[in-house]
Amino acid sequence: MKISNVCILTAYLFLTLLVPIEAKNLDSGAQIYSDRCVLCHGNKGMGDGYIPMRLKGYPQTSLFESPKATDKAALVKVISKGVLTETVNEYMPPWENELTQEQISDLADFILYLRDDTESAIVMVTKYTRNLDKTVRDGRVIFETRCALCHGKLGLGDGRMARIIKSPPPANLTQTILPPEQMRLIIKLGGKDVGRSPKCLLGETL
Numbered sequence: 001m002k003i004s005n006v007c008i009l010t011a012y013l014f015l016t017l018l019v020p021i022e023a024k025n026l027d028s029g030a031q032i033y034s035d036r037c038v039l040c041h042g043n044k045g046m047g048d049g050y051i052p053m054r055l056k057g058y059p060q061t062s063l064f065e066s067p068k069a070t071d072k073a074a075l076v077k078v079i080s081k082g083v084l085t086e087t088v089n090e091y092m093p094p095w096e097n098e099l100t101q102e103q104i105s106d107l108a109d110f111i112l113y114l115r116d117d118t119e120s121a122i123v124m125v126t127k128y129t130r131n132l133d134k135t136v137r138d139g140r141v142i143f144e145t146r147c148a149l150c151h152g153k154l155g156l157g158d159g160r161m162a163r164i165i166k167s168p169p170p171a172n173l174t175q176t177i178l179p180p181e182q183m184r185l186i187i188k189l190g191g192k193d194v195g196r197s198p199k200c201l202l203g204e205t206l
């Protein structure tokens with residue numbers, strides 16, 4: 001094979017490999033962003049998340065307005081260390097213990113993309129926020145039909161059955177300190193299998 005052909009072939013292989021990988025990283029970044037970051041930074045990164053919109057005096061969380069982290073290394077650092085970085089305030093959680101290095105790298109790529117080609121990035125993230133909305137909606141229906149009876153409509157532990165079920169009474173779910181993984185387990189297996197009250201049992205029928 002001629003040298004030039006080899007070059008073309010190599011370049012071609014390189015491109016076919018590179019393009020999908022980058023798209024895949026961005027897509028993964030968009031999904032993690034939607035799961036973990038929208039709550040504070042908003043659907044579009046404009047700082048209009050659920051939390052800042054409801055808490056007076058919450059620091060601004062726009063990823064566009066006077067950004068401090070402007071290249072990939074700085075973004076990776078902020079996302080990994082959050083409040084542990086000198087320049088970042090206490091409301092930005094560190095993610096290095098919850099996310100892998102690869103996920104943090106994908107997030108940094110995604111934020112650069114969001115700043116650079118905002119419209120396309122928003123389209124990408126909307127795909128996942130829509131799903132999230134749907135899961136939250138489905139969850140609410142299940143909660144109202146299968147859990148509220150004991151835990152109460154707002155999860156305060158004051159459902160109708162709470163008058164009958166004592167020691168322990170249905171938990172106040174707004175004050176739970178269970179980590180998500182354990183919460184999933186009790187919901188999935190029911191109280192008895194995780195050493196808790198067998199009265200919390202509807203999970204197993206889901």
Ligand code: HEC
Pocket residue numbers: 032033036037038039040041051059060061062063066067068069070075078079087088089090091092093095107111
């Ligand atoms: C509980 C709220 C909260 C969550 C959740 C959150 N952040 Fe933040 N984030 C903040 C706040 C507040 C700031 C502003 C910190 C400052 O300016 O000192 C910030 C700042 C940042 C910055 C720096 C912006 C800049 O360049 O100045 C980046 C990047 C960032 N967050 C990314 C993320 C990513 C990615 C996620 C999801 C994995 C995330 N954040 C989740 C609250 C949050």
Ligand code: HEC
Pocket residue numbers: 142143146147148149150151161165168169170171172173175176177178183186187191195196197198199200201202203
């Ligand atoms: C028949 C009543 C009943 C129903 C229905 C019920 N639970 Fe429970 N749940 C309880 C009781 C009682 C406890 C306290 C268990 C204990 O402390 O051992 C509990 C505890 C829990 C806890 C642990 C909270 C904590 O902080 O320890 C979670 C999470 C939970 N329930 C979720 C659910 C969900 C989600 C549903 C619906 C799928 C549900 N429960 C349906 C009675 C019920």
